[in-house]
Amino acid sequence: MEGRTGDDALLLDRLRRGDPRAFEDLVIAHQHRVFGVALRMLGNRAEAEELAQEVFLRVHRAIGEFRGEAKLSTWLYAIASRLCLNRLTSGERRSVRQGEETLTRLVSCEVGPAEEMERAELETALHRAIAELSEERRIVVVLRDLEGLSYDEIATALELELGTVRSRLHRARMDLREKLERFLP
Amino acid sequence: MTCHDAREQFSALVDDALAPGERAALDAHLTTCADCRRELQRFRDTVALVRAVGPVRAPAGFVDRALEAARPVPWYRRLVRGLFLPWPVKLPIEAAAIVLVAVGVALVYRGAPELRQAARFDSVAPAVSRAPESTAPPAPGPGPAPERETDARRAQYRARELPRAPDQVQSSVKDQGVKGPAEMQDKPTVATPPAPAAQQSAPLSRDAEPQKTLERGETKEPRASVAERERGEYLRAQPAPATPTPRPDQAKRSAPAVTGLAFAPPTGVSGRLAASDPDLAVRGVSELGARLGAVENRRVDAPGGGYIVELTVSREAYAEFVRELARLGRWQPSKEPSELPAQVRVVLQITR
Numbered sequence: 222m223e224g225r226t227g228d229d230a231l232l233l234d235r236l237r238r239g240d241p242r243a244f245e246d247l248v249i250a251h252q253h254r255v256f257g258v259a260l261r262m263l264g265n266r267a268e269a270e271e272l273a274q275e276v277f278l279r280v281h282r283a284i285g286e287f288r289g290e291a292k293l294s295t296w297l298y299a300i301a302s303r304l305c306l307n308r309l310t311s312g313e314r315r316s317v318r319q320g321e322e323t324l325t326r327l328v329s330c331e332v333g334p335a336e337e338m339e340r341a342e343l344e345t346a347l348h349r350a351i352a353e354l355s356e357e358r359r360i361v362v363v364l365r366d367l368e369g370l371s372y373d374e375i376a377t378a379l380e381l382e383l384g385t386v387r388s389r390l391h392r393a394r395m396d397l398r399e400k401l402e403r404f405l406p
Numbered sequence: 407m408t409c410h411d412a413r414e415q416f417s418a419l420v421d422d423a424l425a426p427g428e429r430a431a432l433d434a435h436l437t438t439c440a441d442c443r444r445e446l447q448r449f450r451d452t453v454a455l456v457r458a459v460g461p462v463r464a465p466a467g468f469v470d471r472a473l474e475a476a477r478p479v480p481w482y483r484r485l486v487r488g489l490f491l492p493w494p495v496k497l498p499i500e501a502a503a504i505v506l507v508a509v510g511v512a513l514v515y516r517g518a519p520e521l522r523q524a525a526r527f528d529s530v531a532p533a534v535s536r537a538p539e540s541t542a543p544p545a546p547g548p549g550p551a552p553e554r555e556t557d558a559r560r561a562q563y564r565a566r567e568l569p570r571a572p573d574q575v576q577s578s579v580k581d582q583g584v585k586g587p588a589e590m591q592d593k594p595t596v597a598t599p600p601a602p603a604a605q606q607s608a609p610l611s612r613d614a615e616p617q618k619t620l621e622r623g624e625t626k627e628p629r630a631s632v633a634e635r636e637r638g639e640y641l642r643a644q645p646a647p648a649t650p651t652p653r654p655d656q657a658k659r660s661a662p663a664v665t666g667l668a669f670a671p672p673t674g675v676s677g678r679l680a681a682s683d684p685d686l687a688v689r690g691v692s693e694l695g696a697r698l699g700a701v702e703n704r705r706v707d708a709p710g711g712g713y714i715v716e717l718t719v720s721r722e723a724y725a726e727f728v729r730e731l732a733r734l735g736r737w738q739p740s741k742e743p744s745e746l747p748a749q750v751r752v753v754l755q756i757t758r
Binding site for chain 1: 463475
């Protein structure tokens with residue numbers, strides 16, 4: 222997303238001018254990231270899609286209120302994160318076994334059957350470990366290690382102090398290190 | 407720097423987020439601590455594992471669904487949502503409101519005849535006693551007499567209405583249009599006065615009938631013209647209470663018929679009977695009425711020649727009455743309600 226600052230500014234300008242195609246371009250450009258955050262936080266694809274739609278709906282309604290001090294993408298992550306955390310703490314959630322639906326393939330080259338089995342086991346363990354993190358630590362890991370936001374952006378999106386972001390991220394990684402101990406070389 | 411302090415900064419070190427001073431202190435510790443170096447390596451491996459998770463893709467069709475969700479909702483959908491949503495709350499309330507309104511309407515309709523009946527009984531007795539007081543003496547002779555009579559008739563009409571409560575007056579006026587023959591028949595027994603006052607009140611009350619005919623007939627031109635003529639003729643033909651009706655055979659019937667008309671309903675049939683000989687036709691109408699059991703209420707001379715005859719015919723005999731009328735002349739009804747009452751009041755203008 223960092224490389225898209227110019228595009229975001231142009232898109233934001235079109236959105237503010239009421240360009241009918243601008244909102245479609247916004248959804249196309251950010252759908253996977255918003256959906257990814259929602260899926261990794263909620264662990265349910267249907268619920269994640271519903272929440273991602275809500276994110277874009279709010280952006281559509283409130284685009285006039287966006288001052289442009291942060292990047293458009295950061296604003297989107299902020300809305301998505303807040304909605305996820307609200308939903309997770311509200312108790313109005315569908316019953317899901319977290320982690321089961323968030324599985325995605327690890328980035329790697331083609332491997333043999335034995336390695337494939339080992340990698341599948343690692344994926345399961347990895348996603349389960351992330352899912353088992355507390356919500357406030359999980360969102361920091363998702364935004365930093367999976368979505369690639371900087372500390373500053375995370376602090377802006379979550380409205381946290383920079384030191385809090387750093388501390389939570391460290392705790393989250395330490396938790397993951399313990400859970401993934403047997404997969405480390 | 408202790409090992410604990412050093413390991414607290416591993417996360418920031420991996421992200422290259424340490425300040426230069428922090429970084430230098432940590433590097434110094436790591437050069438002297440093999441455990442921390444090993445621990446740092448495992449930490450880096452953990453982060454690398456997490457970052458190896460592939461990106462998530464939104465499901466197919468997500469863009470279309472998101473655009474659809476953001477599309478403005480039409481006003482009628484917003485209205486339906488506003489009216490009925492949430493269903494569990496608003497539906498029972500609206501159903502209860504509908505039931506209440508229905509019950510209220512039913513009660514009003516059921517209560518209306520009773521109110522009408524009560525208003526009628528309350529108003530009849532004062533009408534007889536007050537009629538002479540409120541009625542101006544009839545002026546003999548031509549000129550402004552019809553106007554004065556009209557005013558007097560209105561005054562008496564108001565006098566009859568005054569004793570009633572305002573709501574009763576309203577319901578009574580409204581209900582006159584739906585008054586049935588049974589109600590009409592019970593009026594003479596109450597309204598027929600034995601005193602001379604009755605001589606005045608009875609013809610005056612009889613005027614209510616043609617006046618209502620006029621009011622109702624104003625909506626259509628032909629109907630209005632016949633009713634207008636009826637009314638005008640009646641006013642001219644009624645100079646004073648003592649003036650007898652010219653036809654002796656009708657005079658015999660006029661007294662009960664007149665009282666019966668005092669509260670006659672405005673519904674009825676009127677029309678023109680064009681005959682080559684109006685005198686012959688009027689006799690034929692009288693005979694026809696007598697044969698069918700009809701009551702000839704009154705008969706007056708029409709201003710342009712001919713007669714105006716008013717009869718009350720039973721509903722059963724009405725069809726035959728009309729058929730026979732066609733033999734006497736060319737019958738052109740100007741007003742004929744679709745639903746006839748049990749006793750049909752027929753006003754004929756017999757012309758050449």
